[in-house]
């Protein structure tokens with residue numbers, strides 16, 4: 001997987017090598033020379049796992065070469081598994097030949113996937129393959145938020161609180177959490193909005209849901225430090241998790257509801273968790289071209305700026321009120337309304353902090369990955385941030401919607 005993506009996605013327990021069965025003795029000898037003497041599992045002719053003294057493991061998958069340039073691996077049940085011809089990849093900058101993404105996904109079917117499997121397959125989905133069930137729902141987003149995206153938001157949690165302060169106040173005013181409300185916060189991240197809701201719902205409860213374990217860990221820690229007892233956090237996909245039916249009076253989401261790969265399914269699922277008539281209050285970005293923080297950073301990086309799709313997971317997927325209303329109506333919500341919110345967003349006390357912060361955004365990473373001359377682009381990014389440093393820190397204009405709706409009274413739980 002890492003060879004295909006050209007990056008180290010996580011620490012790995014082993015290295016998988018597909019080798020011609022004829023070459024197996026030579027490969028074993030070479031590995032033994034390199035210290036891999038210990039046989040961990042001998043499942044030949046299907047597989048052989050060897051390890052060295054430090055516990056590093058290599059799994060060998062012998063194949064009988066086939067005319068297409070690939071190979072067939074004998075299976076324990078007597079059948080064969082076909083590896084198509086290898087494709088180009090890199091490890092540590094060195095070119096290698098590796099198993100293509102589709103075949104790697106096939107190797108992870110037939111059992112209940114672990115979170116690690118889901119995250120790995122999600123990373124492979126970035127290569128443009130369609131994932132089969134059970135990897136489909138939000139696999140790519142889970143890989144991002146439970147990986148680099150989540151780590152970035154944990155590292156900059158304080159700054160994000162400051163970044164969104166003005167928008168958050170406007171959002172909370174519309175949310176108007178009641179003292180007895182049972183509140184669901186979807187895509188709660190490190191839980192600032194969850195804690196804000198908990199402080200208002202003094203006789204109620206608040207549940208924050210997110211895909212990122214790292215962000216939830218910080219959310220739990222901060223809630224405990226702040227003495228909040230009516231708040232809990234759940235690692236789950238809001239699109240598919242089976243919430244108790246009709247168990248919440250209000251669902252809030254601060255920039256956490258634009259990343260569903262099937263928004264109608266997601267809001268239908270959230271709607272089931274709400275009692276009939278319960279309110280939905282979402283803070284979402286308006287159009288990308290109306291958000292200076294996005295246009296300025298993108299034009300500084302100078303890469304191609306493809307238009308974001310109107311639906312599907314991206315920060316602007318609910319930017320068009322007509323699209324958002326269509327999704328929510330289909331999902332069983334009524335009384336759709338929007339509040340236009342225009343407030344500056346803060347990027348840090350100085351250019352250096354803002355630069356570090358901006359570098360970790362998924363969109364920045366994607367843009368940089370597609371550039372031939374990232375150094376020049378990074379210099380332009382620094383200059384753009386410096387130009388927005390007022391002396392009191394770096395700020396950009398932003399525009400968001402607070403979307404409100406209600407679960408229809410006549411939908412069935």
Ligand SMILES: C[S@@+](CC[C@H](N)C(=O)[O-])C[C@H]1O[C@@H](n2cnc3c(N)ncnc32)[C@H](O)[C@@H]1O
Nearest residue numbers: 145187188189210211212237238254255256259
């Ligand atoms: C831009 S962040 C916003 C986080 C937080 N609400 C805040 O304002 O700081 C988007 C959040 O949505 C979460 N998210 C995305 N898709 C999700 C899903 N299907 N289920 C639950 N959380 C999701 C991400 O993990 C991430 O924490």
